[in-house]
Each structure stands twice: as structure tokens, then as C-alpha cells.
Amino acid sequence: MNNPVTRLSPAEEHxxxxxxxxxxxxxxxxxxxxxxxNVVLGGYxxxxxxxxxxxxxxxGKWWGIWMSGFLNLFQADHGAKAMAGDEERAExxxxxxxQ
Numbered sequence: 001m002n003n004p005v006t007r008l009s010p011a012e013e014h015x016x017x018x019x020x021x022x023x024x025x026x027x028x029x030x031x032x033x034x035x036x037x038n039v040v041l042g043g044y045x046x047x048x049x050x051x052x053x054x055x056x057x058x059x060g061k062w063w064g065i066w067m068s069g070f071l072n073l074f075q076a077d078h079g080a081k082a083m084a085g086d087e088e089r090a091e092x093x094x095x096x097x098x099q
Contacts, residue, residue: 004072054068054079
């Protein structure tokens, strides 16, 4: 089974992080619902379902590979972009904690 998740280049990752930093209210609420659902399903807090699937795909888990391939039908490199977004949100929280 081919892995549908590819790592983003540093430039692509920077672009995704910058876009995440500018998310509007509605998008942030949707992400919060995504994270809540991921936790209810046994995932880590502060991780979206998409990131969890991408991480599973990198680990060679069939369900992560399948789900990442499915999500790619809606957005190319969705899992890798979701991972960059999760990282940006985590960095934003770390910055807030330092203030």
C-alpha cells in the first residue's frame, strides 16, 4: 500500500503555518470540534484527526494510509498540511504561555 502522505518542503510548511495563524473564528471553532472528536476517539489532545491519520500513515498503519488517501481527494497533501497547522497552533500557545 503506497503512502499518500508526503512531507512538505520547508517553504510549503511555512506557508501552511502562516495561513493557520490567520484562521478566522468559524474555522477555529471547526478545528476545535475536530480536535474534540479526535480525543473522544482516543487521540492526543491538541491534534486534529487529519494529523493523527497522517502520523499513522507515516507509521505504515493501513487505516492512516486509507484515511489520508481519502482526505487527499478534497485537498492535496491534506495530512501534511494539517500537521503543519497543528504545529503552528501549538507554537502559538507556547508563545502565549511565555508572555
